Each structure stands twice: as C-alpha cells, then as structure tokens.
Amino acid sequence: MIEPGSGWPEDAATTDTPVATNAAEVVWLADGAAGDLTELSARSSVCRACPRLVAWREQVAADRRRAFADQPYWGRPVPGWGDPRPRLLIVGLAPAAHGGNRTGRIFTGDRSGDWLFASLHRLGVAVRPTSEHAGDGQRLLGTRMVAAVRCAPPDNKPTTDERDICQHWLRAEVETVNDTIRAVVALGGYAWQAALRVLGQIGYRIPSPRPAFGHGATVELIAADQGRGSAGGGTERPLLLAGSYHPSQQNTFTGKLTEPMLDAALRRATDYAGLPDPDSASGG
Numbered sequence: 001m002i003e004p005g006s007g008w009p010e011d012a013a014t015t016d017t018p019v020a021t022n023a024a025e026v027v028w029l030a031d032g033a034a035g036d037l038t039e040l041s042a043r044s045s046v047c048r049a050c051p052r053l054v055a056w057r058e059q060v061a062a063d064r065r066r067a068f069a070d071q072p073y074w075g076r077p078v079p080g081w082g083d084p085r086p087r088l089l090i091v092g093l094a095p096a097a098h099g100g101n102r103t104g105r106i107f108t109g110d111r112s113g114d115w116l117f118a119s120l121h122r123l124g125v126a127v128r129p130t131s132e133h134a135g136d137g138q139r140l141l142g143t144r145m146v147a148a149v150r151c152a153p154p155d156n157k158p159t160t161d162e163r164d165i166c167q168h169w170l171r172a173e174v175e176t177v178n179d180t181i182r183a184v185v186a187l188g189g190y191a192w193q194a195a196l197r198v199l200g201q202i203g204y205r206i207p208s209p210r211p212a213f214g215h216g217a218t219v220e221l222i223a224a225d226q227g228r229g230s231a232g233g234g235t236e237r238p239l240l241l242a243g244s245y246h247p248s249q250q251n252t253f254t255g256k257l258t259e260p261m262l263d264a265a266l267r268r269a270t271d272y273a274g275l276p277d278p279d280s281a282s283g284g
C-alpha cells in the first residue's frame, strides 16, 4: 500500500489527513470536506471504514498479479478524478483489484478503463486515448469520474452496508460539483441506482416509479436551484442522467457493448453538457 504523503503522483493525502474508521466518521469527514475536492479526495483516499474491503484491497496490493509484480500497488480507496469544475460526471461501480487499486486512478490500468478513455478521447474530452498511471499526462476536459464504492471489492460486489457507508463520500463529491454538472453518465445499473440515490439526497426530484436503467436510457432531473439563472432566483435547472452498459470485459468481449454503442451513450451526455467546450481545451 502507498503511504499518504510518500510522493505518489496525484496523491492528495498527507500524513496529517484524518482517517475515517467507521460510518459515523465517514459522515463527519465527508460533510466537513464538501466544497473542497482536494480535501475530499485526500480524506476518502485514506478511509478505513469497511474492514472487509480494507483487508481485501491491501491483500491484493501485497500479493499483486504476476504481470505487475514489479510495481507498487496503491492499495487504498480511489478518489474521484478529473476536471474540478465538470459539466459531465461519470459514475462507475468500484475500482478494479488490479486496475484502480493498483494505479490509484479510477478506470486506469484495466481493460474497462481502456475502453472508456478511448471513447472519451474520441469525443474530445480526454486529452489522451489511454490512461495508464498517475502522472501520465492524461487530463479530462469538463469531465470527472467517480466510483460509487471507492475500494476494490471481492468479485466486484460490495455489501449493502459498504455501499451505504461509501455513499457519503459520493454524495459529498456530487454536492461539491453540483453547481457545474449538467449531465451524469451511469456505467451500469449499480451506478445508475447510486446516482439516483445521491441526486435525490442533494435535492433533485426523482420520479416515481424510479427510472429504470438501460443502455441509452435517459432521464431529465429537476432541482430547485435558488439564486441561479434569474434575477429573482428560484429557477429550475435540469440535469441529464444517462445510462450506458459498463465497459466490463463481460460486456465488451460478448459484443453486448460495442465501441459505437459506448460512444453514442457518452455523446448524448457530452452534447447535453455542451462538451467539448473550446474554453476548456487548455484547462483540465
């Protein structure tokens, strides 16, 4: 496991970053960092609130896969990553054991990430077609990524308790970028449900019955957005939630998800969000 403050590129945490060791501490530390993405990334990246996941991620980091035996593994929770003022937020399930859990960057170092970053590059919101490791020069333009659960889970299956605890980090992050996001893409049904839950928690009206996930599914959500867009305040701003099949090998190997399908689902969201934005081309 990479120790905080040991010089790993893009590591926001230091030896002074407070560590959550239970659900109540996650709530307290997430709420306390809402509004500050750097601090939120730092605090979430040292979280130890779920004993099963802490043990798993650190065991994987110690054992390593043979192909990566010469590499240090991150072995910590993987924080949100990308543009700090995003118009588009992409939500995944959780880091892969030998992907994000190895590289410390979400969707980086595994085949799912290869598919996703290639698509984002084709759409003009990732400056490189691949994301290989922290510090590789990759940047997202107007776009940010976050996982519903920040620690790699065994079999990609967090428990309901783990999901609910980690949701506080997700809620704090979505709340922090809510001023700028125009669209959310959920990669898979798990991320779709997580996105609906936190968007509901921060004030979006969730239709009943809840919108169903599907590849290409979209729903416009409305939030009361006081003080924005009109002199008297109280205007309503829609947010697009778009669904895509997850670019897992299970989906891409079988042809359930093709590159044109992934591009189309993401393009729906980038178009809605006004991306790529010429003004952000030099930002990141």
Ligand code: SF4
Binding pocket: 026, 044, 047, 048, 049, 050, 051, 053, 054, 077, 149, 150, 151, 162, 165, 166, 169
């Ligand atoms: S899954 Fe989330 S809440 Fe649980 S230890 Fe990891 S970062 Fe903390």
